Amino acid sequence: MKRIALISEHASPLASLGGTDAGGQNVYVAQVARHLAELGHTVDVFTRRDAAHLPQVMNWVPGVRVIHVPAGPARVLPKEDLLPLMGDFTRFMASFMAREGQYDLLHANFWMSGLVAADLKRQLGVPFVITFHALGKVRRLHQGEADGFPDDRFAIEERLVREADRIVAECPQDEADLRDLYDADPARIVTVPCGFDPAEFTPRGRREARIRLGLDPDETVVLQLGRMVRRKGVDDAIRGFARATRQLGIPARLLVVGGNSPDPDPALTPELGRLREVAREEGVEDRVTFTGSRERAHLRDYYSAADVFISTPWYEPFGITPLEAMACGTPVLGAQVGGIQYTVVDGVTGALVPPRNPDALGERLGELLADPARRERMGQAALERVRTHFTWEGVARQLAEVYREVGEEVERVIPALALHSGHRAAPDAAVERAFGNLIATLTRARSELQPQIVAAAGAIVACFERGGKVLVCGNGGSAADAQHFAAELVGRFLIPGRRGLPVISLTADSAMLTAWSNDIGFGDVFARQVEAFGQPGDLLLTISTSGRSPNIVAAMEAARARGVTTLALLGGSGGDALVLADLPLLVPSTDTPRIQEVHILALHLICELVEEQISAGVPAHLPTALPASVRLTPPGSTPLISAPTSSAQGVNV
Ligand SMILES: O=C(CO)[C@@H](O)[C@H](O)[C@H](O)[C@H](O)COP(=O)(O)O
Ligand SMILES: [Zn+2]
Structure with missing residues (x-):
């Protein structure tokens, strides 16, 4: 069993459940995780908090x-605006992992999540795998x-390609682009493709499906379904449909499912207005039905109701909808691009x-619409193909195998973890x-x-x-640590030739410590020494991981x-020490x-900063540090930075 973190900065798996705006990445992350x-x-699954109630x-x-x-405001933002928030995203994940333990592997989805994963790999050494879902250079071309x-984006993607332990291509075209x-x-x-879930998509009788949707059971139905953005080529589907039906003279209907609301509202989905205009231009406005978006459960x-499913985008990194149509026994007329040319077998x-x-x-659609028996055969072949090659379960198995390989490589490159017994060691969890x-x-x-360290010095x-x-x-x-600190400053740290600095560790005098603790109590063993040695203008440095030790507070x-x-x-x-400190340095752990x-x-x-500042302007040859007892001069009597005096020993130079 492995602990896996899926990172998907903008696409939450929750949005795959009936969300109107769920794209392929939401579905991918949800299904792979499950x-x-x-x-x-x-x-x-780490995703940006984009609503206050989450x-x-x-x-x-x-x-x-x-x-x-929590990275940026708790509302939906365009993904184009998310890059500046990735630093916060990374910091949150690092502290989450500090609290809850490391993952065996990070699987990033999309380039910005990849940036988070690559930075975490640099900081924490966790390996990462990336699925880009879309590549910036391909997008720019189109x-x-x-x-x-x-x-x-391009430079970041290039870095990710260099630093990822594995890059998951979704189809041969994706692999070639990479x-x-x-x-x-x-x-x-x-190459690991996307998939479909047989529990979600399996054929329902065409007639039954049409009745459930209130469609004419005898009409020929062509379906276009997906996000309504220009590159999806919905306008081409409408024009092709118009040419095919004009040619054949058959009464067919094109259903266009998608948009930003359940009712087709051009105010909410501007692309809709343009597409209606295309349908009107082509003279098929009464043959094209825009339904608006539909919940996943109804897809x-x-x-199942469609005779042919059309998916003809300009480009498509993978394209999950053709798989889902095929899983319902419907042949797909697809564009020869990206993953579609891989999932759809032309003529089969x-x-x-x-x-x-x-x-x-229009020509190929006409051929399909004219030949119901061929469509039937193609639908069967489509069903067999997706069930054999493209289930999410199969996808998850292939990814788990990739994670296993990466894990083995990580072990191999940490030779220090090899056991003396000769067994190859699993990295020790602790x-x-x-x-x-x-x-x-x-x-x-x-x-x-940082500011507190500088202020403390x-x-x-x-x-x-x-x-x-x-x-x-x-x-x-x-x-x-207290004694260590005193030793650095009474003695010397990095800069030779400076005078000793008056630092006394209150933990060093075992006779005093044991007598006082034995006879009086341990609770004020330091307080007693502060009373004995402390003068106004002195400084007490306390070191405590909890801030609650009674002798520290006292x-x-x-x-x-x-x-x-x-x-x-x-x-x-x-x-309690926090409020008693004029200057606290609180380690976030x-x-x-x-x-x-x-x-x-x-x-x-x-020590370094103090020594640097003390030494600046101080002549190089100063007397060596004196024993602590001798250094206990009343404040003000010996200015620390004074004219040099000669030293017989000079061991610090
Ligand atoms: O070194 C360790 C733990 O790493 C221990 O000796 C630890 O310092 C002792 O338990 C201290 O008594 C803890 O006191 P404090 O840091 O809470 O003031
Ligand atoms: Zn310790």
Whole structure:
């Protein structure tokens, strides 16, 4: 079993259930997710939250959750406007994965989701597979100026082609485009088609379907169904239909199903007005019925009622509707483009014509309409073909095989994971998870903590400049960090030749710590030392992953009471320490070791910045650090940046 994340930034699987605007990608993502779950995988589908009522995590069907990603406003946006939101999308996924664990594989759908997957691969090392669904360069060839996507798309797609572990081509044409236009490595392309669901689409008697739809059972019916955009070539279907019926003189009807509303309203679907005009021009306005959109549950009736299904777009990456028509036993008259020329076998399951050619379309449609027995045979052959090659279950099996191969490759390229026993190791889940979580935490910390790190260094430098000192404390791992920090600054970090800086770790004096804890209590073991050493103008740096350790909280209270500035490296909710800190640095994680790992980075950075600022303008040769006890001069008495004095030892140069 694998944990798979499907990423589909604009096309939600939920929209495939009766949604009026569901395109092929919605159906693909929904069906692939369901069928992968049926094969025993667990699947999360990440899609942009495009309505306010959508919950962040939704259990959709067994084994599949839909994760609504808060990126941009919670309303539907044109997909052409989504690219700037992909950074937020990626950050959300990284923190989601930090909380809930890594996926074995990401499967991106469409180029913008691919960008998210590629960035997550770089950050977290998770492999990814991509199905483009449509390629920018192909779209530009066909749509020219009408293509509203930015030119950045091409470079991003080229990057994805280079970085994806596998590229899923949907048909041989898609594969050729990937090779010819994007120079894709053939070894990493796999062709896996789209599919249909036999539970959804199976033939219903033609007569019965027509009665259910209120159509004349004896009329010849030609069906055009799909989104109403210009490139779908609906106008060519109308013109071809007009030529065929004029020629034959038979009473036929063309049903045009689709649009943005259940009633055919040109105000909501502008293309509709243009198409009505085409029907009028061709003299078939009374033979063409525009139905408006229909819910998915009713499409089976439409496909079954038709004698011929027409799908003649200018280009089509795959084309799911011809499959669905074939699954209802209806022959397809398709354009010789994209996936249609692959699913429809010319002369066997229907006919193929060149795109944007109403004359050729009319001619082939006429032949089909004139020969009911041939149509019947073709319908049967169509049904057999789709049931053998194009079920979603089969698609999911092929994809699962691709994921398995990718998983094996990932294991092979991590030789460190090979067990001494000689077995090839599966990547250790705990190791993978820890790396993934740390990387995700660092990614967030990188943007959230930078200003605080710089401010913390500034506060420490200011403290030193006014003659103050830094007291530092923590428990357990943080006690070690406190000593580590003191050692870097009392001693030296990166820059040789600077003087020692007055930092005292309150965790280092074991006699004091044990006596006080033994005789009085551990709760104020640091507070006691703050009272003993702290002077107004000093700075207390506390390190705590929870912010709740009583001795840390007490030390901060003691500091505030004495005019000592408080700086706190924290994690989780920050606890009581958060409000006691003049300057808190809260690591965005609740995982103690990961918080500590980020703390140590922050401490090193603070050392680096402090040292840099202290050293700027300070002569290169300064006395070496003195023992801590000697450095306890009252504030103000020894300016930190002072004229050089000579050093007998000079070990720091
Ligand atoms: O190093 C670790 C855990 O990674 C432990 O020693 C840890 O520091 C101790 O449990 C501390 O007592 C935790 O205290 P705090 O970070 O919540 O203030
Ligand atoms: Zn630890």
